[in-house]
Amino acid sequence: MARTGFCDPKPLLDLHNKVSICSEGLNPALIWIFSQDNAKFTREVFSLSEGPTFHNKTSKRQVENNLLAYSHASLSSFPLCVADGCMEKPVLLHPPGLQGLHSLQVLMPSLLRHEVEMALEKLDLIWDRAYAWDMFLDMMRTQMQNSFPNTDLPQDFTDATRAVLVNWLIQVHVSAETLYLAIHLLNRSLCQIKVYTANLQLLGMVCLFLAAKKEECLLPEVSGLCYLMDHTYTKHQLLRMERKVLCGLKFDLSYCPPLHFLIVFASVARCSAKVVWMARYLLELSLLEGQCVVFQPVQLAGAALCLARQVLEELGGPEGEAAWCLASSLHVGSETVLLRIMHILANAAANAHTRETCATFIKFSSPETMHVSRHPGLKNASGLVGICT
Template sequence: MARTGFCDSRPLLDPCKTEENRVPLRTWANACAVKARRACNEVAGLRSWQQYKAENKDERQWVCSRLPLSAEDGIIMDYAEKNKSASVDGYEEEALLNHLHRVQALPTLRQLVPGLLQREIEVAMDKLGLLYDRTYAWDVFSDMMRSQLNSTLPNAELPRPFTDTTRAILVDWLIQVHEVFSFSEETLYLAVHLLNRALQQIKVSISSLQLLGVVCLFLAAKKEECLLPEVSELCYLMANTYTKKQLLRMERRVLSGLQFELSHCPPIHFLLLSAYIARCSDKVICMARYLLELSLLEGQCIQYLPTHLAGAALHLARQLLQEAPTPEGETAWCIASNIHLGSEATLFNIMQIMAIAAAKAHTRETRATYIKFSSVETLHVSMHPALTNAPCLLGLPCLQS
């Protein structure tokens, strides 16, 4: 099991320790002696014991006098080999060692996790509607894990004219436009990903920054949505600052600059998969979605893998809500946490960024995500009182309200 720091390293479910599979110790001790005792009794019924001993000199001999039986179940408790002074019988010891060897050979939770994870991934992707044929679930998931490595950005640095604040204002406005058209979450994450890449690979002036954001959202919608807005509608949302011709020209520039590579595995997919496998409640999922969307506004989160972001958001949501743990839930969480491949330090850094962003969300000008997740449909998670002290949970200084 990969060490992420998010689950206890002790096996929570060890098949070697289940009571129904545990054989009584005294049954192990007599496992090898029963056959010899049965052969002895059968032959003694036909011939005398002395004749049987004379014919079987090379076989193991036992002292058959005083064979006490357990008063409860009649199992023989005291075999003693002749001419042996050891307190532990040789056969008993051999039977016990053989049994312990078999026990050690049984798989533990650490060894079972890959198989359990594969089965849970297949069920989760089927239930979440991420594919049409469950047979290819593990292949699709493996491709998701590989493709995220190809779409990462080397660093979070922006070209000199732009700042993290400028980018955050643009992303906040794109979130509002995304809400107007009722696009899917995948469209939003893909649009921001294309924007991050375009800012690093295409020379764009500050005056064309809004146009670039709209074009990235338009391209993401072409890839993810069934119904697309008209170009005139997009120009209207920008107060007709740009013409249709300018928008289509920028679209060609973006496609050429990105070499038509528009594929991206969004962190929301990894979050939903992990939450389903970990048996998280609806409130935990909504809180994790809120934290994950807040990370879109943070320039520091550009360089992290989608699995890193999803794992940090889900774990921080669990810490904030402090739901009562159950053995089944903790076991499921340990299995789900294997999806998050980041080191403990990496995930903790992301959690710190998210915690600070969540604590300041209600006071910032970029409040589109805060308002979106304050509705009844999202269980008012952005207004949860624990978010104000979120940095304190991670050992950071509490923010002044």
């Protein structure tokens, strides 16, 4: 298409200084569903008795002991929250099926909030921990504002055409956050702005330029952007398209990328560095799949992390199982949605090395990313689907 590499990509985020343990999938007995109306979580039963399971070999007694030990270890290091001179009253919850066990005095709401706050603080996503939970709720709320009702593309556009453009953007992007925002703006622009096929590359570059303005400290020159497109378009055309996109989107560039949810979930779940890289690889593959547009960022992040753990088959101790159970409670959506996304990602990963749009495969085959795209467990799509179900 055109030249790539308008600047050296920033190093991918290393979430952990040391490798932590990871566990097998653990079916949570309950999940917390985010309510857009009142901006808070409500408890809902999440039963897997009628659907596929994720190799849960943990007994109820083990779940009880793991959660109890994990909650004691996590909560012993921080005091109860005090606001306006009043001490927050702990809420005792018993997962369904374990109500009669008196020893299961788990402070799930406080523990969940504490782990999310610790994750945001550890990942330098916040400056003041006092606002961490409110920021997380805002992350959950903003992802629903610009959802897509379907995967339909404008006339004369196909999923293959879109994948070629996204693959090119992956090669020339600056940071991961800029890439995810650029693809999101591209998806919205294709739905709201009339663009001719001849100007599709120009639209993609404008979306990348707008994303860089929002996420980067140093911006590329407009002349440099035209150079990347082999001077197919002029500066005037680029700036005119920028105005058209901004007006079409009503200057709304807000977006919480699935990458942010992924790193928060991985931190709460105590995932190893290799699981995180594998999940990031699967998540970036979703950008090339037009059918993933309709899913919420939190759903994509949860599915990518779950599939990564299954592919690598990393076992963990009781603490790891309890941590994954807690992280799984943050997933929003049904098990059917989760499995559908995992199937899409599994097929994308199995065919990534044979496609022309293989920029993501090459990117995650380097030593810095622990060669996750070349993992032998990704080559058999039917095997991955079997793991999921």
